[in-house]
Amino acid sequence: MARVAGNRTTIYDVAREAGVATSTVSRALANPGRVNAHTRQHIIEVAERLGYHTNPIARALPSGRTQTVALFVSDITNPHFFGIIRGAEQQTRAAGRTLILGDTEESPDLESGNIERLTGSVDGFVIAASRMSDEEIRELADRHRLTLISRQIDGVPSVIVDHEDGTRQIIEHLASLGHTSVAYLAGPRRSWIAAKRWQAIRATARQFGMRAARLGPFPPAVRGGAAAADAVFGHGATAAIAHNDLLAIGMLRRFADRGVRVPKDISVVGYDDIFGADFCSPPLTTLAGQFEEAGRLAVDLLLGARRSGSARATEIVLPSHLAIRQSTGPAQR
Amino acid sequence: MARVAGNRTTIYDVAREAGVATSTVSRALANPGRVNAHTRQHIIEVAERLGYHTNPIARALPSGRTQTVALFVSDITNPHFFGIIRGAEQQTRAAGRTLILGDTEESPDLESGNIERLTGSVDGFVIAASRMSDEEIRELADRHRLTLISRQIDGVPSVIVDHEDGTRQIIEHLASLGHTSVAYLAGPRRSWIAAKRWQAIRATARQFGMRAARLGPFPPAVRGGAAAADAVFGHGATAAIAHNDLLAIGMLRRFADRGVRVPKDISVVGYDDIFGADFCSPPLTTLAGQFEEAGRLAVDLLLGARRSGSARATEIVLPSHLAIRQSTGPAQR
DNA sequence: TTGAAAGCGCTAACAA
DNA sequence: TTGTTAGCGCTTTCAA
Numbered sequence: 001m002a003r004v005a006g007n008r009t010t011i012y013d014v015a016r017e018a019g020v021a022t023s024t025v026s027r028a029l030a031n032p033g034r035v036n037a038h039t040r041q042h043i044i045e046v047a048e049r050l051g052y053h054t055n056p057i058a059r060a061l062p063s064g065r066t067q068t069v070a071l072f073v074s075d076i077t078n079p080h081f082f083g084i085i086r087g088a089e090q091q092t093r094a095a096g097r098t099l100i101l102g103d104t105e106e107s108p109d110l111e112s113g114n115i116e117r118l119t120g121s122v123d124g125f126v127i128a129a130s131r132m133s134d135e136e137i138r139e140l141a142d143r144h145r146l147t148l149i150s151r152q153i154d155g156v157p158s159v160i161v162d163h164e165d166g167t168r169q170i171i172e173h174l175a176s177l178g179h180t181s182v183a184y185l186a187g188p189r190r191s192w193i194a195a196k197r198w199q200a201i202r203a204t205a206r207q208f209g210m211r212a213a214r215l216g217p218f219p220p221a222v223r224g225g226a227a228a229a230d231a232v233f234g235h236g237a238t239a240a241i242a243h244n245d246l247l248a249i250g251m252l253r254r255f256a257d258r259g260v261r262v263p264k265d266i267s268v269v270g271y272d273d274i275f276g277a278d279f280c281s282p283p284l285t286t287l288a289g290q291f292e293e294a295g296r297l298a299v300d301l302l303l304g305a306r307r308s309g310s311a312r313a314t315e316i317v318l319p320s321h322l323a324i325r326q327s328t329g330p331a332q333r
Numbered sequence: 334m335a336r337v338a339g340n341r342t343t344i345y346d347v348a349r350e351a352g353v354a355t356s357t358v359s360r361a362l363a364n365p366g367r368v369n370a371h372t373r374q375h376i377i378e379v380a381e382r383l384g385y386h387t388n389p390i391a392r393a394l395p396s397g398r399t400q401t402v403a404l405f406v407s408d409i410t411n412p413h414f415f416g417i418i419r420g421a422e423q424q425t426r427a428a429g430r431t432l433i434l435g436d437t438e439e440s441p442d443l444e445s446g447n448i449e450r451l452t453g454s455v456d457g458f459v460i461a462a463s464r465m466s467d468e469e470i471r472e473l474a475d476r477h478r479l480t481l482i483s484r485q486i487d488g489v490p491s492v493i494v495d496h497e498d499g500t501r502q503i504i505e506h507l508a509s510l511g512h513t514s515v516a517y518l519a520g521p522r523r524s525w526i527a528a529k530r531w532q533a534i535r536a537t538a539r540q541f542g543m544r545a546a547r548l549g550p551f552p553p554a555v556r557g558g559a560a561a562a563d564a565v566f567g568h569g570a571t572a573a574i575a576h577n578d579l580l581a582i583g584m585l586r587r588f589a590d591r592g593v594r595v596p597k598d599i600s601v602v603g604y605d606d607i608f609g610a611d612f613c614s615p616p617l618t619t620l621a622g623q624f625e626e627a628g629r630l631a632v633d634l635l636l637g638a639r640r641s642g643s644a645r646a647t648e649i650v651l652p653s654h655l656a657i658r659q660s661t662g663p664a665q666r
Numbered sequence: 667t668t669g670a671a672a673g674c675g676c677t678a679a680c681a682a
Numbered sequence: 683t684t685g686t687t688a689g690c691g692c693t694t695t696c697a698a
Contacts, residue, residue, distance in 0.1 A: 008453070010675055021685045026677060036683060056454045057393045058675030062690045066390065068433075068454075076419050079412065079608055086409050089436055098451065100401075101434045103422055118431065120341070121389045121401075249612060275412055276609035279582060343691055354669045359693055369667055391691030395674045453675095 009052040018046040029054065068098045069299060070122040072114060074129040076103035078220070079274045080244060080291070084128050084149060087295025095303055097123075106188060108132040115140060124302040126295075127151070131190040147302045149294050151192045152315055157301045159316040161289030163193065166320035167200035170241060170269050170287060173322055175208040178331040179239040179267065185228040185251070186216035187243030194243055197271065201241060213237060218247055225250015229258070238266060238331045245270035245277045245286055252280060252327065263329030273323050282326035289320040342385040351379040362387065401431045402632060403455040405447060407462040409436035411553070412607045413577060413624070417461050417482060420628025428636055430456075439521060441465040448473060457635040459628075460484070464523040480635045482627050484525045485648055490634045492649040494622030496526065499653035500533035503574060503602050503620060506655055508541040511664040512572040512600065518561040518584070519549035520576030527576055530604065534574060546570060551580055558583015562591070571599060571664045578603035578610045578619050585613055585660065596662030606656050615659035622653040 015022040020039065027035045028043040035043075046052075060066040071088045073081040085101065092099040100122060104110040108131045115125055124145030130137060134153050140146060141156045148158035174182060184201050187194035198214050205212035215231045218224035220243050229251040232240040242248035248270030255262050262268055262282055270277060273288035297316055348355040353376065360368045361376040368376075379385075393399040404421045406414040418434065425432040433455060437443040441464045448458055457478030463470060467486050473479060474489045481491035507515060517534050520527035531547050538545035548564045551557035553576050562584040565573040575581035581603030588595050595601055595615055603610060606621035630649055 008675095012675080022675090023677075023686080024684060027684085030677085034683080039683080053449060053452060055675055056451075057390055057399065058453075058690095059677075060390045060690095061394055061675080061692090062677045064690080076415075076422055079415070082409075082412070082415060085434070086436075089409055089434060093435070098454065099434055101418070101422060101432055102426070103419075116386060118389075119386065120391075121431065253612065276612065279586065279609065279613045281612065281614045341691095345691080355692080356670080356694075357668060360668090363693080367667080372667080388691055391674095392693075393674095394676090394691080395693045397674080 008055065009050045010055070011052070013050055014043065014047045014052050017050060018043045066121055066123055067096065068100060068122045069124055069126065069302060070100040070102060070114075070118050071126045071295075072102045072104045072111060072128065072130075074104055074106050074131055075220075076101075078244075078246060079276070080246070080272045081128060082275070083291035084295040084298075087292035087297075088126060088299050089295075090292075091296040091299040095299070097303070104131070106131055106190070108136065108190065112136060112140065115144065119144065126298045126302055128295075128298075129191065129193065131188070145302055147298045149298050155313050157313040157315070159294045159297045159301065159318065160193075161291065161294060161318045162320045163196050164200050166271075166287045166289070166322070167197060168204050169320070169322040171201065171204040171208055171210065173285070173324060173328065174239045174267065174269070175210060177239075177267065177329060179210065180331065181211040181213075181237040182239045182241055183213045183215050183232045183235050183237035185218055185232060185240060185242045185247055186214050187218070187220045187247070189217055191220075191243075197241075197243065211237075216243075218243070220244050221246050222250035222253070225252070226254040229254035229260075232266070233258070233260060239269070239328070240266060241269045241271075243271065245272045245274045245284060248284055248286065248327075249276065249280050252282070252284070256281070262327050265332065267328040267331070269328060277323070278325065285325045285328040286323050287320050288323045290318050294318055341388070342383045343388070344385070346383055347376065347380045347385050350383060351376050399454055399456055400429065401433060401455045402457055402459065402635060403433040403435060403447075403451050404459045404628075405435045405437045405444060405461065405463075407437055407439050407464055408553075409434075411577075411579060412609070413579070413605045414461060415608065416624035417628040417631075420625035420630075421459060421632050422628075423625075424629040424632040428632070430636070437464070439464055439523070441469065441523065445469060445473065448477065452477065459631045459635055461628075461631075462524065462526065464521070478635055480631045482631050488646050490646040490648070492627045492631045492634065492651065493526075494624065494627060494651045495653045496529050497533050499604075499620045499622070499655070500530060501537050502653070502655040504534065504537040504541055504543065506618070506657065506661065507572045507600065507602070508543060510572075510600065510662060512543065513664065514544040514570040515546075515572045515574055516565045516568050516570035517545065517547045517549075518551055518565060518573060518575045518580055519547050520551070520553045520580075522550055524553075524576075530574075530576065544570075549576070551576070553577050554579050555583040555586070558585070559587040562587035562593075565599070566591070566593060572602070572661070573599060574602045574604075576604065578605045578607045578617060581617055581619065581660070582609065582613050585615070585617070589614070595660050598665065600661040600664070602661060610656070611658065618658045618661040619656055620653050621656045623651050627651055 011022045011025050015025045028040040089099050128149040218228045270286035273286045277284040344355045348358045361373040422432050461482040551561045603619035606619045610617040
């Protein structure tokens with residue numbers, strides 16, 4: 001056999017030095033209850049003296065547990081995910097686990113490919129803003145521990161930030177400012193959340209007697225803002241609801257370039273309250289949610305839950321609130 | 334033995350089905366050259382048919398290679414690191430490896446603890462903005478594959494963004510605007526880059542006949558900005574160089590609150606050109622560097638290099654350039 | 667070019 | 683409570 005990293009202290013060294021069997025060492029270190037307190041103390045001392053550290057790979061092989069969690073985000077470039085990444089990293093670390101991070105680049109194939117590749121290396125997957133179809137996700141959830149962020153599917157544990165009530169807050173706010181026509185600048189076609197947002201906007205706008213139009217889709221990035229701004233300007237709505245803050249910020253810049261005054265000429269609202277939303281110009285009115293918390297809870301759910309399917313899966317909905325800033329104002333005309 | 338995840342197809346299944354030995358299957362899949370082309374083709378077909386996927390853990394045990402790279406950042410909350418994380422993730426993925434992400438929360442102990450914990454689980458470590466001492470890092474580099482970002486130590490491979498020339502650009506820019514007194518709003522005491530920046534500022538300022546003062550340290554975050562802004566205002570310098578953009582943006586906000594006009598009353602410069610630096614108010618003049626590239630190169634170095642120590646370690650210095658925006662202007666008085 | 671077999675470091679059933 | 687022992691799934695030497 002190749003002796004590749006052969007220099008590390010192993011459980012055999014500790015066992016020999018302590019005068020016990022390897023299984024006893026294993027137990028002393030992992031199952032404190034199943035071994036004599038004295039023996040245990042002795043073993044621990046020896047292990048310390050020898051600089052012993054459990055080899056996580058060797059432990060994972062027989063046990064099948066790697067103490068590792070994978071998080072996939074659909075676009076690592078989007079600051080929106082930073083909160084989620086942060087929260088997931090914190091919680092994973094707090095649980096003594098390790099976080100693996102992957103970017104799936106808006107591609108459902110990369111999502112499933114990554115899962116395939118990491119199967120066996122991780123104890124479970126957290127997928128934020130999955131672009132896979134409901135069927136694909138359900139099927140994967142059958143074979144793997146899996147929790148979702150910003151996506152809900154029956155039978156699969158998930159954490160989302162409330163979009164219905166949040167969207168109601170947006171529309172209510174705009175209505176109170178006298179707006180009667182809003183445009184939704186849509187996000188990616190495969191985005192579940194984009195579909196939900198539009199549904200909620202349309203339904204709520206109707207309740208408030210407002211007209212609502214969907215324009216796009218646009219790339220949910222700052223660079224998508226120019227086209228989105230032009231589109232909404234051409235459409236004539238007095239209020240624009242962007243799919244996310246990135247797009248909203250891009251629109252703000254385009255409006256500034258074109259001499260369109262925000263919020264005098266047009267009001268702009270975003271979703272997510274990302275870093276920068278409070279200091280762009282003008283500061284952006286946006287729907288804020290606790291995304292770090294979402295990351296934390298998704299990891300909790302993953303580590304706590306048994307394989308989904310049997311019992312009804314937990315679906316967590318976090319509250320959202322509208323951060324009203326200077327990008328929204330009274331309707332003109 | 335416990336048969337925990339016993340349902341997956343193994344190399345034994347493939348060997349049996351293909352009528353060959355497991356070693357042949359192993360070779361066919363990993364060492365294409367060392368096996369008959371026909372046999373190989375057959376084995377691959379069988380493997381595919383059986384839905385076989387190599388178990389990465391089982392492969393890692395005898396080989397000692399996990400195909401995994403760990404990246405530690407000193408504060409996952411700081412958008413500055415997002416570029417680095419992105420670049421590292423991309424390059425890791427491109428190399429068919431997996432990225433593990435860790436936050437060390439500005440703590441040298443958490444850094445070394447994390448390394449200890451992950452030893453055996455990863456093939457190497459990339460540490461961005463390490464807070465450990467030179468000695469600690471050198472010692473770790475002796476025993477592990479390790480590359481540094483934003484830190485240089487003899488004998489350890491590293492990638493940094495040029496700070497000397499960059500700082501020269503800043504000072505030159507301020508001098509050309511007629512400033513004769515600058516203040517550096519310092520970053521964390523343990524930060525190598527903070528020390529370097531101050532050295533470069535002081536040296537270059539002297540060349541340009543400017544006075545330079547160091548104030549702080551301040552938390553390198555937006556919340557540190559208020560104290561920093563007040564400090565520089567009290568000091569009387571006409572130009573402020575913040576340790577990073579986060580701090581600079583915080584200062585901008587404080588100045589706005591206090592009615593201090595930027596750049597009329599005071600010029601503000603940052604480092605890093607983070608997301609938001611171009612749309613804060615006023616847009617920030619800042620030293621831009623290719624941090625995604627730094628992340629990519631650090632991973633390259635890690636995967637390409639043999640254990641450091643013997644040959645002279647590679648030290649990459651990426652160029653930087655000053656993004657001049659509206660936060661700097663002619664000196665008053 | 668292929669197969670047999672040992673072993674990577676650990677866990678856990680079983681027996682003592 | 684402890685030891686013996688058989689694996690976990692794979693790689694790699696060695697011999698054929």
